[in-house]
Amino acid sequence: MTRLHALKSVLLLFVLSTMLHGCSDNSDEVSNVSLYQQPSPNAAFISGCDPIISDAGPSVLAESFRGSFGSLNSEGSCQFEWPEPYLATCTEPLAQGAPDLRGLWADPETGYTERIEQCGNLVVIVGPRFTHGGYATGDQADGVNDYVATGTCDRPISVALSYEHNSLLFQVAGNTLVTRSLEVTQQGEDELVWRYGPSLPETARMRRYCNLSVAP
16 A cells, blocks of 8 residues: 555544544543453443333334434434434344443533443434434444534434444444443443544543433
């Protein structure tokens, strides 16, 4: 690969990662995080905040929700407020090996907040101005096919999703642009660590909360 082609590849990764979550002035490199223990599903959910999945009635599979989520609503307008949960009626167990990222997450220092829903291999990440969802198959066609998270819905994005150990990966052409990783503190509390950009610097370190009224 020539130097020009290598430079173009780096610039492409930067542009795509910026498209996913806007700009950040956090220039710190990824810290060498030591996991104190492997996260276990639901281990650190606050009492009363754990996902409630109904076992009554017929089975509802993740595949049945295809096309029912995204930043563009049914009226053709871009999302501008928090939507109701998308997967509340989905009963399919999480895909084998998938970390349990479900919950409302907020960074106590910055107040950055997002909600993660999962069912089967489907994951939906919701913020006040975006809904990025897709199936974690590693196929870009199944992944996030939505719009830049700016609340304008004027720039499309297409990103593959997959799980690796305790992380959800966002990839384009095999290159990882964004990760959300479930880690555990010394106190045994779950943290969701969001990293993005060409060198994947840490952007937010979030804790679970019950609802928006108690989030920072």
